[in-house]
Amino acid sequence: MAHSPIVPQRVYWLVFITLLLLTLVTVDVAFYDFGWLNIYLALALATTKALLVVLYFMHLKYSSRLIWGFVGAALFWFLLLVGLTGADIFTREWVPDPPGWGANGSGP
Amino acid sequence: MRAEMASGASSATSVELGRSPLAHHFDDLEQQFEASTLGMWVFLITEVMFFGGLFASYAVYRSLYPEGFAVASRRLDYLLGAFNTAVLICSSLTMALAVRSAQLGQSRALRLFLAVTMALGLVFLGVKVVEYSHKIHEHLVPGPSFRFEGPHARAAQLFFSLYFAMTGLHALHMVVGIGILAVLWILAWRGRFSPQYYTPVEVAGLYWHFVDIVWIYLFPLLYLISRT
Numbered sequence: 001m002a003h004s005p006i007v008p009q010r011v012y013w014l015v016f017i018t019l020l021l022l023t024l025v026t027v028d029v030a031f032y033d034f035g036w037l038n039i040y041l042a043l044a045l046a047t048t049k050a051l052l053v054v055l056y057f058m059h060l061k062y063s064s065r066l067i068w069g070f071v072g073a074a075l076f077w078f079l080l081l082v083g084l085t086g087a088d089i090f091t092r093e094w095v096p097d098p099p100g101w102g103a104n105g106s107g108p
Numbered sequence: 109m110r111a112e113m114a115s116g117a118s119s120a121t122s123v124e125l126g127r128s129p130l131a132h133h134f135d136d137l138e139q140q141f142e143a144s145t146l147g148m149w150v151f152l153i154t155e156v157m158f159f160g161g162l163f164a165s166y167a168v169y170r171s172l173y174p175e176g177f178a179v180a181s182r183r184l185d186y187l188l189g190a191f192n193t194a195v196l197i198c199s200s201l202t203m204a205l206a207v208r209s210a211q212l213g214q215s216r217a218l219r220l221f222l223a224v225t226m227a228l229g230l231v232f233l234g235v236k237v238v239e240y241s242h243k244i245h246e247h248l249v250p251g252p253s254f255r256f257e258g259p260h261a262r263a264a265q266l267f268f269s270l271y272f273a274m275t276g277l278h279a280l281h282m283v284v285g286i287g288i289l290a291v292l293w294i295l296a297w298r299g300r301f302s303p304q305y306y307t308p309v310e311v312a313g314l315y316w317h318f319v320d321i322v323w324i325y326l327f328p329l330l331y332l333i334s335r336t
Contacts, residue, residue: 003141004310006211007204016201023193023327027186030332042328050321057204057317059310064142067149074153078160085164089171 004059015056022049129305141307148311152318159322162274166329169266176263178334180256183248183264184271185239189331192235193323199228200320207313210306215296218309222293225316229286236279243268271330278326281319288312 026045034041055061060071134140170177206221247255248268256264292312295301301309 003138004207004211006208009205009208012201012204012208016197019197019200020194023190023197026328027190027332030186030328030335033336038334042332043325046325046328049324053200053317053321053324057200057320058314063145067146070146070149070153074156077153078156081157081160082164082167085168086171089168 005062007056007059007062011056015052019049019052129300129307137304137307141310144307144311145314148314152314155318159274159277162270162277163325163329166270166274169263169270170333173260173263173266176260177267179258179260180264180267180271181330181333182335183243183246184331185242186331186335188235188239189327192232193327195228195232195235196320196323199225199232200317202228203313203316207306207309210296210301210309211303213301213303215299215301218296218301219293222289222296226286226289226293229282229289233279233282233286236275243272274326274330278319278322281322285312285316285319288315 022045026042029041029045030038032038054071060067130137130140134143202221202225206218206225209215209217209221243249247253248264249272250265250269254261254265254268289312292309295308
């Protein structure tokens with residue numbers, strides 16, 4: 001069974017309606033002030049929507065383990081990209097600048 | 109052994125059909141379908157990395173200039189953004205239904221769903237043109253003509269650089285996607301697809317849904333930073 005299975009139309013419509021509802025929630029949630037939580041709520045909602053699209057519309061749910069492995073690799077490398085960039089940027093303040101690396105442009 | 113048998117079988121079908129959709133280096137249509145699908149996923153992974161660089165720089169600059177990004181984001185029309193999100197979700201549904209029609213061998217339905225998907229893609233791009241022209245008139249395009257009142261002008265210019273880079277790249281993907289769907293429509297009209305062979309439709313669907321996913325992230329990240 002290499003060809004994708006024929007997914008019942010009902011599944012597509014259910015995913016579609018869920019995606020539209022989640023879009024409404026995404027907009028609504030942005031109008032409440034949850035402080036630092038806002039961005040994580042937005043990302044969690046977007047990721048839920050993306051998962052629905054990948055699993056059902058892109059047939060990942062019905063795909064071989066090979067494809068799952070490739071998608072997992074994409075996720076891993078993307079998180080590495082964002083994670084290591086963030087680790088660099090946000091730890092710069094943790095230790096003082098070495099002598100001669102001042103903020104006034106006296107550095108190399 | 110198996111390869112010989114399969115290629116023998118495929119040459120028989122290619123004689124029957126006049127032209128076989130099976131490329132000579134594959135054993136059978138299923139293997140070809142698997143290889144093509146995997147190839148598209150690999151391409152999409154390179155796309156994740158491509159957009160990933162932009163998302164990473166967005167994350168860095170938003171965390172460095174939270175207030176600047178918030179005031180700049182309020183200059184975007186979130187209703188137009190939400191409308192476009194809904195348009196793209198509709199287009200993903202019709203694309204999924206197009207693939208389903210191809211699987212079932214329903215050529216008319218396939219062409220109809222492909223046409224609706226293209227039309228929704230054009231609606232999305234039309235809204236984008238309206239948004240871009242507003243931004244041009246409001247001098248929000250980064251560069252010498254950029255004007256932004258208040259203390260956050262520099263951060264706002266960074267925000268709009270990312271806005272135009274990310275949505276512009278996304279819109280380019282939409283244009284390419286519509287072109288691919290147009291080719292598929294012509295192929296479908298010529299009767300090239302069957303329940304045994306609809307690989308191009310499936311693979312184009314993967315691409316289209318991926319472009320939808322990129323927008324699903326762009327919408328809250330660009331339009332909905334701080335609306336309270």
